[in-house]
Amino acid sequence: MRPHHLELTAFGAFPGDVDLDLDRLGAGGLVLLCGETGGGKTTLLDALGFALYGAVPGLRGVRDLRSHHAPPEVGPWVRLEFSVPGGRYRVTRTAGWDRPRKRGDGTSRVHPTALLERWTGSGWDAFATRNEDVGHEIGLLLGMKPDQFFQVVMLPQGRFADFLHADNDAREALLKQLFSVGLFERVEQWLADRAKRAADDHALARADLDRVRARVTEAAGLETPQDQPDETGRRGRARPPGGETPSQDWAASLAADARAEADVAAARRDDAARAREQSERVLAEAREATRRAVERAELRARLAGLEAREPEITLLADELDAARRANPVGRAVAEAESRVVEARA
Numbered sequence: 001m002r003p004h005h006l007e008l009t010a011f012g013a014f015p016g017d018v019d020l021d022l023d024r025l026g027a028g029g030l031v032l033l034c035g036e037t038g039g040g041k042t043t044l045l046d047a048l049g050f051a052l053y054g055a056v057p058g059l060r061g062v063r064d065l066r067s068h069h070a071p072p073e074v075g076p077w078v079r080l081e082f083s084v085p086g087g088r089y090r091v092t093r094t095a096g097w098d099r100p101r102k103r104g105d106g107t108s109r110v111h112p113t114a115l116l117e118r119w120t121g122s123g124w125d126a127f128a129t130r131n132e133d134v135g136h137e138i139g140l141l142l143g144m145k146p147d148q149f150f151q152v153v154m155l156p157q158g159r160f161a162d163f164l165h166a167d168n169d170a171r172e173a174l175l176k177q178l179f180s181v182g183l184f185e186r187v188e189q190w191l192a193d194r195a196k197r198a199a200d201d202h203a204l205a206r207a208d209l210d211r212v213r214a215r216v217t218e219a220a221g222l223e224t225p226q227d228q229p230d231e232t233g234r235r236g237r238a239r240p241p242g243g244e245t246p247s248q249d250w251a252a253s254l255a256a257d258a259r260a261e262a263d264v265a266a267a268r269r270d271d272a273a274r275a276r277e278q279s280e281r282v283l284a285e286a287r288e289a290t291r292r293a294v295e296r297a298e299l300r301a302r303l304a305g306l307e308a309r310e311p312e313i314t315l316l317a318d319e320l321d322a323a324r325r326a327n328p329v330g331r332a333v334a335e336a337e338s339r340v341v342e343a344r345a
Contacts, residue, residue: 001142001153003048004088005081010070011050011095012043020044049146049154051080051091052138054114054131057150065095072100075110084141088119091134216251 006020025031033041046056050065066076076095083089092115098107114134117124128134139145144153306313 001082001084003080003082005079006044006048006051007079008043008047008077010067010074010076011047011065011078012067013038013040014043015067015069015071015074018044045154047078048080049150050095051078051093052082052142053146053149054093054112054135055146055150057154064097066097075099086141089141090117090119090124091115091138092117093134213251216254 003022006018006022008014008018009016011018022031033044035041046065049056056065070076075097077092078095079090079092081088081090094110094113096112097110099110100107112131114129114131115126116128116134116137117126119125128137135146142149
């Protein structure tokens with residue numbers, strides 16, 4: 001974000017109008033705000049933050065940002081023109097203030113307003129007119145929330161002298177107040193928890209290893225090696241000067257035997273797998289032969305039934321043939337009877 005132009009009226013230490021051409025001020029490089037206390041240095045930074053987010057950095061609030069020296073009828077407002085990679089924008093905000101009533105005594109509270117405009121090349125186009133909408137759009141344009149902006153871009157003034165004279169605990173508390181460190185504290189705690197769990201797991205694994213080593217040594221008929229200090233003073237497994245401990249020799253022999261037995265078991269497994277495949281093929285062939293035998297028996301039974309009904313089927317075929325031959329005669333008789341009836345009529 002690059003600010004170009006800042007205007008303000010009746011804001012903070014300035015009772016009148018202030019117009020700053022920030023492009024002109026920044027043409028030479030760095031800009032230094034200097035002056036006596038109360039001269040308005042903080043007000044300019046407050047105005048920039050208020051224009052963007054409707055808030056000011058540090059512990060100051062936005063309840064009473066109006067200059068106490070401004071004319072009673074003049075309200076506080078700030079306008080900032082700035083640019084981001086997406087374009088050039090202008091934001092205008094008015095702060096809440098108590099305006100004198102036009103009739104009678106007393107004041108009326110004027111609520112804050114906000115307006116965000118985009119430069120189109122030929123003029124300013126308003127596209128956000130509510131405080132919430134302007135704040136949301138500013139957050140999208142700058143990619144930061146108000147607290148992030150005031151911690152990264154515009155640090156609160158007046159807090160670093162306390163930091164320089166504070167003890168370690170006070171400095172830590174002040175840094176936590178200035179910068180959001182909650183995420184890092186959670187990461188630190190997460191890493192500490194992970195380290196503790198890893199240490200616990202390591203201790204459990206070491207205990208399991210010791211138990212297994214003791215069982216192997218006991219099965220080998222050897223004495224369990226004891227932890228004894230080595231030449232450096234650290235405690236470890238005692239070893240003879242020339243080589244491995246007896247339990248380690250036995251464990252190595254046991255491992256070799258286990259590998260040999262594993263090879264034999266693997267060969268037996270392969271043989272069993274081949275035998276199973278052959279048995280499955282034989283079983284499939286037997287099932288297919290059984291299915292065909294059953295199908296053959298069913299067909300033979302059906303054939304025997306048909307052969308037993310052969311005389312009946314022959315008789316029915318003769319009757320069907322006679323009926324077919326008699327069909328033309330029946331139609332002729334019916335036609336003759338119909339003609340006789342017509343002749344009698």
